[in-house]
Amino acid sequence: MGVICWKFYFRDKFMRERDLKGLDLKTGSFTLRQLRAATNNFDSAGKIGEGGFGSVYKGKLSDGTFIAVKQLSPKSRQGNREFVNEIGMISGLQHPNLVKLYGCCIEGDQLLLVYEYMENNSLAKALFATGSETSFLMLDWPTRYKICVGIARALAFLHEESAIRIVHRDIKGTNVLLDKDLSAKISDFGLAKLNEEENTHMSTRVAGTIGYMAPEYALWGYLTDKADVYSFGVVALEIVSGRSNSSYRTTNEFVCLLDWAHVLQKKGNLMEIVDPKLQSEFNKEEAERMIKLALLCTNASPSLRPAMSEVVSMLEGQTSIQEMISDPSIYGDDLHSKLLKGHYQQVIDQSLNSTQDLFPPSDKSWIGNSSASAHDLYPINPESINLNISETSTLIE
Incomplete structure (x- = not known):
């Protein structure tokens, strides 16, 4: 031995x-x-x-x-x-x-x-911490807007401008850190993948965080830089609303923050999602632009999501945002989608301090190592868990 x-x-x-x-x-x-x-x-x-x-x-x-x-x-x-x-x-x-x-x-x-060292911890800490916490940080609207633009510029650099093209795979609030000037910086590249061939996808093991993963990647392991675009859209929505996508539920009617945003979009009440802590002290035009862009980035079809360079241009008001109603039920008839949706709710309801299974015992063959596959440089109490599913072929079977 x-x-x-x-x-x-x-x-x-x-x-x-x-x-x-x-x-x-x-x-x-x-x-x-x-x-x-x-x-x-x-x-x-x-x-x-x-x-x-x-x-x-x-x-x-x-x-x-x-x-x-x-x-x-x-x-x-x-x-x-x-x-x-x-x-x-x-x-x-x-x-x-x-x-x-x-x-x-x-x-x-x-x-x-x-x-x-990043003096102001993570974006998630700033957005979701309560006023009773000693680290509570109130982000005003100009700061939120600056943070959103900073994240978009970083992703545009990784996808299109750097010497090596990278898909981060785990964009979320805890992986966006804030320096002393409250400028955003992306961290934690432990799950990142090289995107060596443009206009192609990588079939790979699924590893990321529930609530931030693009549906085509979570269900079939279809990975392109558009998976990061989807994650960015979720984070942008969290920045505007001050709410976590994975833990927000007003009623049993809504699965998550993104689900609620789609409902508000169809009703024509998008501005209802803006963080009430901001009261009326925010730029309505910029807020509306960020919400519409977030919904465009989280479109169920990756081909309809913009590239991150286009996202930066839209955020800065240089180009207009295409009006599009995304149908979040595009994968609704898929068996695996139904399983994910049902157990996503269970994940929210249970304590996340220990490793949890996402599927019933009869489906354990789908899952490899269910423990967290990445960790945060400045983590907060997790409101979502990392998903590390075994080989894509097994998942599809």
């Missing part, structure tokens, strides 16, 4: 080192001693987040620079893959709306990623 355990340990270590050697890393290198000193030996008092594969600590380097240190669990193979994936994806990317990766540390069984 000891020999077998020894072989497994060194095999994982060898594979990780092999993967890292294959990357053209453009990040710095930190020693474990440096990071222990910066985080006061990873003191729990400095912990600012915790996810499925490790914890995040606030630290301060000897030159006075504040950092966020993500410590991935050495026991998790998924954590190893996420570690290599994240470094490979963003080590060479520079954009004002992407969180900077300063470097990494690999010593013994320690896997650590070092990021710039």
Whole structure:
């Protein structure tokens, strides 16, 4: 048994080192001693987040620079893959709306990623925290609008402008961080995929967060950059409304925030969705533009969603937004859609502190590892869970 355990340990270590050697890393290198000193030996008092594969600590380097240190669990193979994936994806990317990766540390069984520290935590924290919480942050309308534009610009860069084209796969409020000026920066590229061929799709394992995944990706593993466009639309709707897509329910009539938005669109009462905390202190024209754009981005058909460069142009008022009534029931007759919808409701109703199954026991063959496949740099109490379904062919069967 000891020999077998020894072989497994060194095999994982060898594979990780092999993967890292294959990357053209453009990040710095930190020693474990440096990071222990910066985080006061990873003191729990400095912990600012915790996810499925490790914890995040606030630290301060000897030159006075504040950092966020993500410590991935050495026991998790998924954590190893996420570690290599994240470094490979963003080590060479520079954009004002992407969180900077300063470097990494690999010593013994320690896997650590070092990021710039974001003073105002996550967008989800700012939008959904209650007034009783010490970290409560009230976002006025100009700030919300700026955040939405920042997210759109970052995605346009990833999809169309960067040297390597990337599909993030997990755009949500907890993966959008806010700096001291409340500018938005996208983080957590552990699930990101390279989009090497334009106008083609990737059939892949489904991994992301329920409530933010595009239907064609969640049901059939059909992945293009339009999956990020859909997720952006959901986040834009959350920014305008101040409500979480996965936890908002006024009555049993509505499954989620997006469902309610479709109903309001058909009734011609779109402005009813605007966050009541804003009262009347918001730009009605900009708010209406954001809501209509959010609904366009979340169209059930990926071919009818705009590219992110077009989204930026529409947000800034340079081009008009196409009026379109999206039919959210386009997948309604599909068996898997019905199962997802029924169990989506169960996910909302149950506590999400532990791993949960999304399908009944008879359907367990559909699911691979049901544990979270990504974690947040600055997570809040989750209102949705990550879905990691096994191979697409199994899902379709």
